[in-house]
Amino acid sequence: MNASVSKEPLDARxxxxxxxxxxxxxxxxxxxxxxxxxxAGHRPVAVSGVSDASRRRxxxxxxxxxLVEPAEVLARAELVLLTVPDDVLPTLVDGLVETGAVRPGQxxxxxxxxxxxxxxxxxxxxxxxxxxxxxxxxxTGTAVDVQRLAGCSFGVTAPEELRLAAEALVIEMxxxxxxxxxxxxxxxHAALALGANHLVTLVAxxxxxxxxxxxxxxxxxxxxxLGAALDNALRSGDAALTGPVARGDAGTVAAHIxxxxxxxxxAVAGYVAMARTTADRAxxxxxxxxxxxxDLLVVLADQERRPGGPGPGETR
Numbered sequence: 344m345n346a347s348v349s350k351e352p353l354d355a356r357x358x359x360x361x362x363x364x365x366x367x368x369x370x371x372x373x374x375x376x377x378x379x380x381x382x383a384g385h386r387p388v389a390v391s392g393v394s395d396a397s398r399r400r401x402x403x404x405x406x407x408x409x410l411v412e413p414a415e416v417l418a419r420a421e422l423v424l425l426t427v428p429d430d431v432l433p434t435l436v437d438g439l440v441e442t443g444a445v446r447p448g449q450x451x452x453x454x455x456x457x458x459x460x461x462x463x464x465x466x467x468x469x470x471x472x473x474x475x476x477x478x479x480x481x482x483t484g485t486a487v488d489v490q491r492l493a494g495c496s497f498g499v500t501a502p503e504e505l506r507l508a509a510e511a512l513v514i515e516m517x518x519x520x521x522x523x524x525x526x527x528x529x530x531x532h533a534a535l536a537l538g539a540n541h542l543v544t545l546v547a548x549x550x551x552x553x554x555x556x557x558x559x560x561x562x563x564x565x566x567x568x569l570g571a572a573l574d575n576a577l578r579s580g581d582a583a584l585t586g587p588v589a590r591g592d593a594g595t596v597a598a599h600i601x602x603x604x605x606x607x608x609x610a611v612a613g614y615v616a617m618a619r620t621t622a623d624r625a626x627x628x629x630x631x632x633x634x635x636x637x638d639l640l641v642v643l644a645d646q647e648r649r650p651g652g653p654g655p656g657e658t659r
Contacts, residue, residue: 362450365420366390366405367413367435369397372454372478373426374404375488376516380422381405382489383515389416400484414444422512425453433462440465452476452512456532459500459525467502474509475500475528478518479535493517498532500525545617548610555606581628588621591635597642615646 362385366373369392377387390401391413398410417423417439427435432455439445447470451463456477463473477498482488497518501509510520523531546569553561575583587595596618603611622639625631631639 361385362422363388363420365416365423366401367416367423367425368392368427368431369401369410370426370428371400371482371484371488373424374400374484375482375492376424376426376454376478377408378404378486378489379492379516380512385422385515389419391416396484404486404489413439414442417444417446417449420449422450422452425451429455429457432458436463436465440469445469445471448472450474450508454478456498456535457529459523459528460502461525472505472508473501474505474512476509476513477523477532479521481539494519496521498523498528500528545613548607548613552603552607552610581624581630584621584625584628584630586621588618588639589625589630591631591639593635593638593642596639600642600646611646615643619643 362380364377364380364385364387366377366387366389369390374390377390381387387405387408389411390405390408391411392398392401401408401410411419413435425432425435432453436451436453445451445466449471451466451471452474453463454477455462455475456479458475460467460473460475463471463475467473475498478492479496479498480488480491495518497513497516497520499506499509499513499520500523506522513520546565549565550561553564558564572583587599600611600614603614619640622631622636622643626633626636
């Protein structure tokens with residue numbers, strides 16, 4: 344459900360106390376969030392990073408903040424951002440607890456979309472205050488990320504008694520808190536990945552194909568088209584569907600697949616899968632007429648059982 348949080352500026356009594364902030368994992372997310380918290384008056388005091396790239400990011404977004412080991416980050420900070428890959432997070436939490444690095448009363452914030460607050464249960468048992476604050480944003484690792492946090496939704500999961508504190512931190516970063524139930528976190532994260540991550544793949548493939556077709560500036564050609572398509576989809580959902588699949592142009596779809604087999608066989612499987620999903624949704628919403636859908640679905644089925652199986656780079 345939506346978090347019922349006022350959009351008015353926080354009264355001083357409602358603002359969390361100014362905190363020292365540490366970052367464990369200087370990937371693309373952690374330094375940006377710490378820099379945003381710094382703008383709200385909190386004080387970054389320590390950051391850990393392993394790779395040269397992470398160290399450069401920390402230096403650029405958090406200048407003069409010392410690079411130290413994770414345990415030292417926790418020793419210096421009242422609010423610790425655990426911004427590591429999802430698969431690393433449980434092991435990291437266990438290790439910090441087992442070495443005694445976690446202190447009672449310390450705010451531990453992870454930014455994983457997959458996990459809720461329960462992944463921090465070992466730290467909770469050690470007295471820490473667990474928060475899951477996942478920004479629904481793609482990050483570049485540069486200062487532009489701090490600006491993009493303005494109006495960005497955050498998936499928030501925390502114990503009920505920490506809900507207001509979690510929401511206040513999100514608002515201080517310029518974000519919009521959205522309460523996500525613990526059990527809904529994997530589905531929530533899958534939804535975001537389906538939209539954002541796969542969109543990048545689709546756009547990159549489209550740009551490659553336009554380049555092969557002789558288009559000199561595929562980004563300029565796609566920008567207005569994709570911007571309008573995204574806006575229409577967000578406003579109207581399936582009603583925004585257009586193109587040969589939604590129209591039931593089976594011959595055009597077959598021609599597309601033939602061209603892809605000749606010039607980009609690795610793109611065929613994705614095209615066919617998305618065309619079938621698009622056809623199913625268009626049918627369900629009354630956009631694709633049943634009599635036109637029949638020929639279209641025959642074309643797609645023929646491609647799926649094509650003699651010899653999928654072409655190079657395709658999947659069954």
